[in-house]
Amino acid sequence: MNYRTKLKLTPYMFLATFLVLFAVFMIYPILYSFVLSFGNYKGQEVVLTGLRNYQYILNDAMFRKALVNTFVIMLIQVPIMIFLSLTLSVLINSKLVKLRGVFRTGVFVPVLIDAVSYTIVFSLFFSETGIINSSLQALGFSPLGWFTNGLLAKMMIVFAVNWKWTGYNAVIMLAGLQNIPTELYEAASIDGASALQRFFRITLPQLKPIMLFVTITSINGSLQMFTEPNLLTRGGPTNQTLTVMLHLYNIGFKNFNFGVACAGAYLLLVIIGIVTFIQLRITREED
Amino acid sequence: MNRFSKCKKKIALLLVMVLVSGSLAACSGGDQQTPAEDSTPAVSSSAAGDTSAAQSGGELSGSITVTAWNTSATAIEAGAKRFMEMHPGTDISLSTIPDNNKLFTQLATGADIPDLMQFQNRDTQTMLVKYPGSFEDLTDIVGPEEGNLVPAVVPLLQQDGKYWAIPWDVAPCAMFYRIDIFEEYGVDANAIDTWDDYIEAGKTINEKSGGTVKTFGFDYNGASSADMVLVPFYQLGGDMFASEGVVNYDSPEMVRAFELVKRMVDADITVNLPNEWTDRITALANNSLCTVPYGIWFSGTLKENVADQAGKWGLIPLPAFEAGGNHQANSGGSVLMVSSRSENKELAKAFATWFLMSDEGNAINMEVSNLFNSYVPSYEDPSYKQVDDYFGLSTAEWAANHSSEIPPLPFPAYFTDVFDMFRNACGPYFLENKDVHETLQETTAAAQAQYDLLVG
Numbered sequence: 001m002n003y004r005t006k007l008k009l010t011p012y013m014f015l016a017t018f019l020v021l022f023a024v025f026m027i028y029p030i031l032y033s034f035v036l037s038f039g040n041y042k043g044q045e046v047v048l049t050g051l052r053n054y055q056y057i058l059n060d061a062m063f064r065k066a067l068v069n070t071f072v073i074m075l076i077q078v079p080i081m082i083f084l085s086l087t088l089s090v091l092i093n094s095k096l097v098k099l100r101g102v103f104r105t106g107v108f109v110p111v112l113i114d115a116v117s118y119t120i121v122f123s124l125f126f127s128e129t130g131i132i133n134s135s136l137q138a139l140g141f142s143p144l145g146w147f148t149n150g151l152l153a154k155m156m157i158v159f160a161v162n163w164k165w166t167g168y169n170a171v172i173m174l175a176g177l178q179n180i181p182t183e184l185y186e187a188a189s190i191d192g193a194s195a196l197q198r199f200f201r202i203t204l205p206q207l208k209p210i211m212l213f214v215t216i217t218s219i220n221g222s223l224q225m226f227t228e229p230n231l232l233t234r235g236g237p238t239n240q241t242l243t244v245m246l247h248l249y250n251i252g253f254k255n256f257n258f259g260v261a262c263a264g265a266y267l268l269l270v271i272i273g274i275v276t277f278i279q280l281r282i283t284r285e286e287d
Numbered sequence: 288m289n290r291f292s293k294c295k296k297k298i299a300l301l302l303v304m305v306l307v308s309g310s311l312a313a314c315s316g317g318d319q320q321t322p323a324e325d326s327t328p329a330v331s332s333s334a335a336g337d338t339s340a341a342q343s344g345g346e347l348s349g350s351i352t353v354t355a356w357n358t359s360a361t362a363i364e365a366g367a368k369r370f371m372e373m374h375p376g377t378d379i380s381l382s383t384i385p386d387n388n389k390l391f392t393q394l395a396t397g398a399d400i401p402d403l404m405q406f407q408n409r410d411t412q413t414m415l416v417k418y419p420g421s422f423e424d425l426t427d428i429v430g431p432e433e434g435n436l437v438p439a440v441v442p443l444l445q446q447d448g449k450y451w452a453i454p455w456d457v458a459p460c461a462m463f464y465r466i467d468i469f470e471e472y473g474v475d476a477n478a479i480d481t482w483d484d485y486i487e488a489g490k491t492i493n494e495k496s497g498g499t500v501k502t503f504g505f506d507y508n509g510a511s512s513a514d515m516v517l518v519p520f521y522q523l524g525g526d527m528f529a530s531e532g533v534v535n536y537d538s539p540e541m542v543r544a545f546e547l548v549k550r551m552v553d554a555d556i557t558v559n560l561p562n563e564w565t566d567r568i569t570a571l572a573n574n575s576l577c578t579v580p581y582g583i584w585f586s587g588t589l590k591e592n593v594a595d596q597a598g599k600w601g602l603i604p605l606p607a608f609e610a611g612g613n614h615q616a617n618s619g620g621s622v623l624m625v626s627s628r629s630e631n632k633e634l635a636k637a638f639a640t641w642f643l644m645s646d647e648g649n650a651i652n653m654e655v656s657n658l659f660n661s662y663v664p665s666y667e668d669p670s671y672k673q674v675d676d677y678f679g680l681s682t683a684e685w686a687a688n689h690s691s692e693i694p695p696l697p698f699p700a701y702f703t704d705v706f707d708m709f710r711n712a713c714g715p716y717f718l719e720n721k722d723v724h725e726t727l728q729e730t731t732a733a734a735q736a737q738y739d740l741l742v743g
Contacts, residue, residue, distance in 0.1 A: 044397045056740050147561050236508040238714030256395050
């Protein structure tokens with residue numbers, strides 16, 4: 001092997017561990033699940049059945065219900081989270097705030113907590129006699145049926161997801177805020193722009209690529225939501241918090257229709273692709 | 288900015304990244320409830336080496352792994368301990384699991400399958416069609432005992448004229464009730480003959496306790512369990528299939544069972560248990576639930592989970608739908624099956640045979656966990672007559688006296704999936720007050736589509 005080939009190979013050697021793992025645990029499952037989506041997995045063998053699985057999942061009323069639930073949760077959750085993240089990031093970026101380091105760490109901590117643990121804590125908070133309902137009672141309200149009312153159950157999931165991911169997104173936005181050149185603010189101040197004007201005319205437009213990134217990842221995250229509904233509500237009451245992923249999990253790992261579950265996952269992939277495409281389009285036209 | 292602080296920043300960033308990736312990995316790995324896996328060493332190489340000795344017909348040796356749940360696990364652990372004393376050189380390790388979800392995955396992928404597995408009666412036929420080739424033919428050990436088994440379970444064990452499972456417990460239903468609570472509110476449990484009487488008793492208890500004690504607890508949503516609705520359904524001899532391959536939930540039996548439970552909800556004698564199994568234990572422990580209609584195996588659950596309520600629990604027959612009607616049903620029951628991939632089938636079969644089809648094994652089942660097994664000759668064993676201090680009577684004797692008119696067990700192949708889909712009918716009816724026929728028909732259509740896909 002001459003020096004040149006060695007030189008060319010070196011980076012790939014360094015990447016080899018990652019590439020092998022990526023191939024085994026990402027590429028292979030992705031391709032295999034695509035094949036599975038056209039077949040029936042039974043007794044460790046795959047029998048190809050054409051488009052039957054797609055036909056089944058498209059006619060599955062529960063899949064449609066899960067899609068609607070997922071979109072409803074997403075439409076409530078993502079805007080609230082973006083708003084809170086933006087507010088938080090501006091606050092912890094402000095020079096008026098003391099102990100910024102502490103606050104920055106504080107908002108980020110929820111991300112580090114295991115999803116299962118925090119979900120269990122939330123289920124205790126919202127249980128019939130949990131801290132939320134007892135606080136409501138102490139304030140003179142009647143306790144709420146977080147687990148028996150569909151909308152409340154959805155809200156509970158929204159609260160939980162927001163608690164975990166708001167800080168994470170705030171930190172990403174904070175990085176964006178710190179990249180905005182201070183000269184812009186100085187020039188605006190000299191021209192007599194108010195704080196609000198500076199926020200809407202400088203901060204927001206400058207933050208746009210970051211906001212877009214955060215929105216897309218958040219939407220993707222909500223469309224694939226699984227842990228929170230699985231542990232908090234198991235999809236109940238009456239499947240009103242059944243998300244697409246939870247439904248596909250049930251099909252795959254409770255009923256062992258791996259083929260149908262894979263077909264559903266690929267449908268979800270197409271849906272996420274379309275949603276992302278629309279978002280990119282809208283923002284591009286505005287530019 | 289000096290170089291030193293830049294370096295610190297980089298380290299901090301790296302640290303954060305490591306933490307984040309670690310927590311993300313934890314999320315994706317921790318999504319499922321993984322059953323406890325303690326004490327489940329894989330079959331060691333030495334055990335594999337011993338297999339030949341075990342199979343040559345000599346002394347038993349080597350090791351096997353077993354999965355079981357709840358009080359059955361407690362019983363089989365005690366059985367395994369005794370068996371290992373009788374046969375030095377054998378090693379039986381038990382893995383207690385909350386349900387069979389993980390086991391289904393293992394069977395589907397063919398990896399890490401235990402040698403000996405417990406299955407619900409209702410799942411047995413489904414296992415045989417869904418995981419063909421995964422189980423060992425047990426005709427040589429179960430066939431000769433056919434005449435000694437409770438007849439109702441025999442069809443569940445067979446496929447193509449062969450036996451694939453050894454029957455464990457059967458579950459004649461009893462209405463377990465709190466003697467002290469009934470006495471406190473002046474209700475005579477023994478006077479309850481019909482479900483109407485039961486509802487009246489429940490109303491009295493609800494009123495006199497100021498609504499703090501409910502009589503009937505179940506998951507209104509059906510997501511965690513639908514057992515309570517199915518007790519009256521099985522009592523009526525209901526079947527989720529109209530004929531082979533034709534699902535029908537909208538049967539007269541199901542409608543009657545649904546309407547009965549709905550009347551209880553309307554009478555305010557029920558409590559919603561969203562996570563039925565654990566919520567029920569909690570409700571029992573804090574005295575807010577005073578009856579449970581369940582298979583006789585539930586006596587073991589009571590003893591293990593609310594041990595301090597000893598002497599407070601009694602048994603009456605299930606209430607009938609009308610005076611003179613049937614008081615009996617089966618709810619639950621299980622089998623043991625041997626993996627066809629087991630490296631020590633001889634030991635697995637020998638242990639299961641001894642544990643479930645000998646007086647000594649059945650006595651351990653009864654004494655440890657009140658399991659009423661399918662092996663009829665053991666009903667004469669003293670352990671089946673012995674008074675249980677917790678209940679003040681012999682639960683085995685009680686069960687034996689209340690199993691003569693149990694309707695046949697309607698658990699054909701794919702029942703597991705048809706049962707699973709059925710749960711979806713509960714929420715719309717019990718929580719959203721939808722029309723009973725409409726709800727059951729809608730769910731039937733979904734179940735039929737799923738069935739056709741599975742079979743086709």
